[in-house]
Amino acid sequence: MPASHHSPSPSPPPSKRQKTDTESTPSLRPRVNFRDAVTLAPMVRSGTLPSRLLALKYGADLVWHPETVDKAIIGCERVVNESTGVISYTRGGRALFTMHPIERNHLIFQLGSADPELAVKAALTVLPDVAGIDLNCGCPKSFSVHSGMGAALLTNPDLLCGILTALREALPSDVPVTAKIRLLPTQDDTLKLVKRIVETGVSALTVHCRTRNMRPREPALIHRLREVVEFVEGLGVGVTVLENGDCSGRPDAKRVRDTTGAHGVMIARAAESNLSCFSTDPIVDATSVLALEYLRLAKYLDNAWGNSKFCVSQFSSPSPASAPGGKSYLKHFRSLLTSAKEYDVFENEFEGGLAGGEGIMDEIRNVMEARNASGGAENDGSIPAIKPEEDAVAGEGSARVALVDGIIAATNEHARTATPASATGEFELGAPTVNPIAPDFRGETHDKSGDLPLIIRSFEQNQAETPGFRSR
Numbered sequence: 001m002p003a004s005h006h007s008p009s010p011s012p013p014p015s016k017r018q019k020t021d022t023e024s025t026p027s028l029r030p031r032v033n034f035r036d037a038v039t040l041a042p043m044v045r046s047g048t049l050p051s052r053l054l055a056l057k058y059g060a061d062l063v064w065h066p067e068t069v070d071k072a073i074i075g076c077e078r079v080v081n082e083s084t085g086v087i088s089y090t091r092g093g094r095a096l097f098t099m100h101p102i103e104r105n106h107l108i109f110q111l112g113s114a115d116p117e118l119a120v121k122a123a124l125t126v127l128p129d130v131a132g133i134d135l136n137c138g139c140p141k142s143f144s145v146h147s148g149m150g151a152a153l154l155t156n157p158d159l160l161c162g163i164l165t166a167l168r169e170a171l172p173s174d175v176p177v178t179a180k181i182r183l184l185p186t187q188d189d190t191l192k193l194v195k196r197i198v199e200t201g202v203s204a205l206t207v208h209c210r211t212r213n214m215r216p217r218e219p220a221l222i223h224r225l226r227e228v229v230e231f232v233e234g235l236g237v238g239v240t241v242l243e244n245g246d247c248s249g250r251p252d253a254k255r256v257r258d259t260t261g262a263h264g265v266m267i268a269r270a271a272e273s274n275l276s277c278f279s280t281d282p283i284v285d286a287t288s289v290l291a292l293e294y295l296r297l298a299k300y301l302d303n304a305w306g307n308s309k310f311c312v313s314q315f316s317s318p319s320p321a322s323a324p325g326g327k328s329y330l331k332h333f334r335s336l337l338t339s340a341k342e343y344d345v346f347e348n349e350f351e352g353g354l355a356g357g358e359g360i361m362d363e364i365r366n367v368m369e370a371r372n373a374s375g376g377a378e379n380d381g382s383i384p385a386i387k388p389e390e391d392a393v394a395g396e397g398s399a400r401v402a403l404v405d406g407i408i409a410a411t412n413e414h415a416r417t418a419t420p421a422s423a424t425g426e427f428e429l430g431a432p433t434v435n436p437i438a439p440d441f442r443g444e445t446h447d448k449s450g451d452l453p454l455i456i457r458s459f460e461q462n463q464a465e466t467p468g469f470r471s472r
């Protein structure tokens, strides 16, 4: 068993808000980019650590941790596995939340809560190890709704928004708070709820395009989303809307976005079947190729065998018989999977063995490092760039922004004359500027040559410091 390092989780916050260290010092957190993102949905059981890491490897921009109830996480002990780097939040020997630092800047932790104070305590508990906090407002299962959580919040907007507001106020401003809802039966009620949620200061809103009573096999009502997206855009606060429901992968994201106008998508069951669906060129044969990769990684990470077995058994391929080794290989693989009670038993019987997890981890690390260096969400052409050259409202002059290779680039008249640069390049911004595509964007980015600094300030900074600033 690898060596572990234990530390008590942060002590519960005082009920009155105090400034945290993170707020008084400059932020070291990279911005979480929800725009154009193709994301892994929160999935209890299926969204465990190996699934999230493979989703990231194959191109997911962000990954959601499955719903965790506030009370369960509060007071957990934070345990670091020194040899793998895996961090677990445990109680009584049971891990409630397990993550790896390489996913931290892409990991959104979903809370189940019906209590603002508990939600804040739970969020602060996991804060060092997550990029953002999401509130589950859509789970229709009785364990969730009977205690006022999940979909029960849809009909209790005061509580729903109370939790979001408390989270927004308590967390450092560079930690996004988001919500995941379902459609309400009528469009009017949906828009009313969306307005209230958006006003709490969330950075992103995921809309699962089914109503609370709809079953998963019923087609998602994605045609209803366009009006919601346009409504949110009309509010001019820059909240990102993610579509959820029936997207089959990155190649399908364009259809979903064209139909709905959504700024990004979230995928659940298609990813459960094939974690490489986030790639532009997914692995066709998930049932053998991906399954083996999964088990090797999972063994290295010490993921519970029962969970790994479950996740792999969810994989499906359009034509499994054409897998390398054909039908007989698959039959053998599956019967071993069913009968084995632990990794070692499977490994002893399986010719290829389960070594190599560390190498897979290295590959994922390299993918993440390359992605972080290139500035976040990739725009590989399967996702249409958001309306290029959209007008922005600036404190001084007007700016124009466009999405270039996933990096928000901006120009303004002032810079255009001062800087000899091509029409599609990025320019130094002389004036404080708010970016309507990502109003919470802050920090510096660079043009492709790396010479011209581009500074886009946050919405809050502009509001506070720019005379005449107005939002659209």
Ligand SMILES: Cc1cc2nc3c(=O)[nH]c(=O)nc-3n(C[C@H](O)[C@H](O)[C@H](O)COP(=O)(O)O)c2cc1C
Residues within 6 Å of the ligand: 041, 042, 043, 044, 045, 046, 065, 066, 067, 110, 136, 137, 138, 139, 180, 208, 216, 220, 244, 245, 246, 247, 266, 267, 268, 269, 270, 272
């Ligand atoms: C196995 C499983 C577990 C799920 N767990 C959660 C969860 O923890 N939190 C949540 O908000 N939704 C959960 N969902 C719902 C999904 O996130 C998603 O909203 C739903 O499956 C629709 O997306 P899809 O059509 O892409 O599958 C779960 C779905 C599945 C299949």
